[in-house]
Amino acid sequence: MDGQENEQQGATRAGRRRALRATGVTLAVLVVALAGVLIGVFAGGRVSTDIGPFRADLSVAPSVSGGTTVDIPPLGALLLDSHHGPTHLTVELGALDQSRTEALLGDPASISRASQSAVDDVREGVVRLGLRTVASAVLVTLLLALLVFRDTRRAAWAGSLALVVTAGSLGVAAASLRPQSIEEPRYEGLLVNAPAIVGDARRIANDYTRYAEQLRRIVGNVSQLYSTVSSLPVYEPDPNTTRVLHVSDMHLNPTGWQLIRTIVEQFNIDVVIDTGDITDWGSEPEASYVGSIGLLRKPYVYIRGNHDSGRTAAAVARQPNAIVLDNTTVSVAGLTIAGIGDPRFTPDKSTSPAGSGLTQETADQLIGVGNQLTSTVRSSPRPVNIALVHDPASAGPLAGTVPLVLAGHTHKREVSKLPQEPGQTPTLLMVQGSTGGAGLRGLEGEEPTPLTMSVLYFDQDKLLQAYDDITVGGTGQAQVNLERHVVEDPKAGPPAPVTPTPTR
Incomplete structure (x- = not known):
């Protein structure tokens, strides 16, 4: 009896050991599988794809609450409650692709096609991301299991478990997808203040769609301006005329x-x-935005504004046809141009033209750069024909030292003579409006801010003879206006405008 009892107890103990061993192996396989899934997802759960003109990175990561984050550097992120489940999707919009951007700019119809294909681009990218994530998780798990167990059967079990976990997690996310979440974003980063910076996002998106539709027709009308100009008898440019296009505040x-x-x-x-x-x-x-400068194939003389950083200026300088002036001069197309950047770097709404006025410290800064540029103009070996400042508040010290000063910043076109001392040569100050319609901020009102630019005509002595103010209307104003101004005498008052010529 004692022998039988001992045998039974031994068998019981052996059974327990086998059960414990089996449980331990199962737990080990589970741990290895989960570890492999985590490593595989973080290592391989990322793809790059094209979304319209953007290059975007899509990545997936384990998460308790699910959802999607759309990173929009440098603004911040949009958080979408897009799905439930143990996965979180991140979409990071990168730089604009130059060739696709050029195609969009060259063919207005492609803008519509790009917006329509964006959903397909995202869907294709997400499918590729899912397949890549599953493959990476399974492969990493198999390799890890082989290293840990050195047993192909256990490695196969771990790989199978990784497949079930990864595919199941993605399946739960897909099954709980909420497409309407795009209408309910939450903001992080600078976008927390999105309504204060650019107004209501959905309203501006709708307005911009209508704005873009109007502008596609408007841009086509610009071709009529050339015939309009040639029909104006007031000023006829001769073959020696130098034509300068003044733009600002894109x-x-x-x-x-x-x-x-x-x-x-x-x-x-x-x-x-x-x-x-x-x-x-x-x-x-934002530096990728300046890539369109090279497409103009004309010299592009630029000074930095208060919304432009040194990095922006460097990006402009890298364009093959660009010249960045910073208290320097350049001779181009027979014109000698001096320019200096804005002393401030204040990329926020408080420094926009709608902000509260200048402090004494800021006013002193602006006058200071005007004085610096005046010294540069006076020491130039060649007479300077045009001086460039961003804020017209910097123009005062240039009175009498240069015949023409060009500026921007205020988003409001204005022409005036600078106050001067007796005997000084008159100096004309031309402040440009916003060639970019003040960007997104220009959409906050009932009608978008119009796009403005001016064509300046210089004679063979490089003196301003006439200029055309071009204004492209916003939503509900599908027309292009041209106003011809003739500079009769530099010692006279500001030139009087000719009757505007609209084109539709």
Whole structure:
């Protein structure tokens, strides 16, 4: 009896050991599988794809609550309650692709096609991301299991478990998808203040859609301006005339580039001058926006605005036809141009033209750069024909030292004579409006801010003889206006405008 009892107890103990061993192996396989899934997801759960003109990175990560984050550098992120389940999707919008951006700018119809294909682009990218994530999780789990167990059967079990866990998690996310979540975003980063910065996001998106539709028709009408100009008998440019296009305050509006290209071609522009604020925040992702400068194939003289950073200026300088002035001079197309950047870097709404006035410290800064540029103009070996400042508040010290000063910043076109001392040469100050329609901020009102630019005509002595103010209307104002101004005498008052010529 004692022998039988001992045998039974031994068998019981052996059974317990086998059960414990089996449980331990099962837990080990489970742990290895989960570890492999985590490592595989973090290592391989990422793909790059094209979403319209953007290059985007899509990634997936384990999460308790699910959801989607759309990172929009440098603004911040949109958080969408897009799905439930143990996975979180991140979409990071990168730089604009230059070739696709060029195609969009060159063919207005492609803008519509790009917006329609964006959903398909996202869907294709998510499918590729899911397949890549599953493959990466299973592969990493198999390799890890082989290293830990050195047993193909256990490795196969771990790999199968990883497949079930990964595919099941993605399946739960897909089954709980909420497409309407795009209408209910939450903001992080600078976008927390989105309503204060750019107004209600959905309203502006709707307005911008209508705005873009109007502008596609408007840009086509610009081709009529050339025949309009040639029919004006007031001023007839001669073959020695130098034509300068003055633009300012683009504020990231891509539509402005197409308009500039049209004017450059139709008016045979020799030089484009940009008096700053080509971007909004001066961030690295915005640097891709200036890539369209090279497409103009004309000298592009630029000074930095208060929304442009040193990084922005460097990005402009990398364009093959661009010249960045910072208290320096350049001779181009027979014109000697001096320019200096804005002393401030203040990429926020409080420094926009709608902000509260200048402090004494800021006013002193602006006058200071005006004085610096005046010294540069006076020491130039060649007489300076045009001086460039961003804020017209910097123009005062230049009175009497240069015949023409160009500026921007205020988003309001204005022409005046600078106050001068007796005997000084008159100096004309021309402040440009916003060639970008003030960017997104220009959509906050009932009607978008119009896009403005001016064509300046210089004679063989490089003196301003006439200029055309071009205004492209906003939503509900599908027309292009041209006003011809003739500079009769530099010692007279501001030139009187000719009757506007609208085109539809």
